[in-house]
Amino acid sequence: MKNTFDFKKAISGITCILLFSFCLTAQKPNYDISKDLLLVQLDCKTDIDDLHTAAGLATLLNHPDYKHLNYYAVAGSYGIQEGLYVPPNELMKMAFKNNWTDADKEWEASVARVAKIVVKTIKNGGDV
Template structure:
């Protein structure tokens, strides 16, 4: 009888654990391409990797699966790190036309633009998914302004933040980082600079054969511009020296967050990325 009692308790415990696990998985929020907004925020200071990340995003957007993707990009969303900015405007205009904002020169105006977009999305039943390709200072500022204007909206249910970098967190204003982690639905994923940790490793140690896979004149121009600007500013005037890029490689590691949001975590590395998004 005692053994039967123990068996029932163990069985109940297993079933309860499975039920809880299933509930968590079932309730995990997913990006809804028909309603949600992908917000890609690029700090561009002082590493040049965000230039490659912008080109990577432009490549993804060209794929037929994402032709209806609602997105917006913001450059200059840096935190408290020292060092010089990497000017991305030439590339941003080429890659995204008018679908981006310049927070470096117009911080408050960029906040207002994002707040307006976020309200429109959420009022229509969608959510905001932020690929935090940098620090969370800009996120904290616009979410705070949004929440003060829209007290009835549940921020945690409506605004999802994805971060992959410990360093990015370390150079976010601590109070602002804590605010974002507390108020929003904050996801921390493994670092996109590494391969084999469950997150796409979108940084190469050597040259990547992207030209043969992107049979597209516009994307080729975008990548050539990103690479040219990256080489121009890499390590210049005390900026961070990205050794992988200096040796001829690519670094769009921040795009790993976009892969997480869009459920593309099976992509292993830079080569697989270009194979997946090959333009015929």
């Protein structure tokens, strides 16, 4: 029985291990709940999936781990796609209180609100 070192297999193995470790490191969360902003964009157009997202986020926000989460929600952030707009206003009020804006009805005012919040977050060292 011949015991030989296969250099190519060793390099391949080391490469796989390094790539795998980089993949795991790339998935490491770096959201800083103390200063970052979660900006939630909900188009609410053509289907109701965004309403489910809003309800799900509202549920998460009730968990103690997210008590200090800095977030802002935007309803009506759609582009030029066709289809009916699903008015989310009652849900948004229940889910986010005053921490949301209606870009469908107030586009310019919503952009101004979001810009103000984003600039403040960035000036305070946070990410969006």
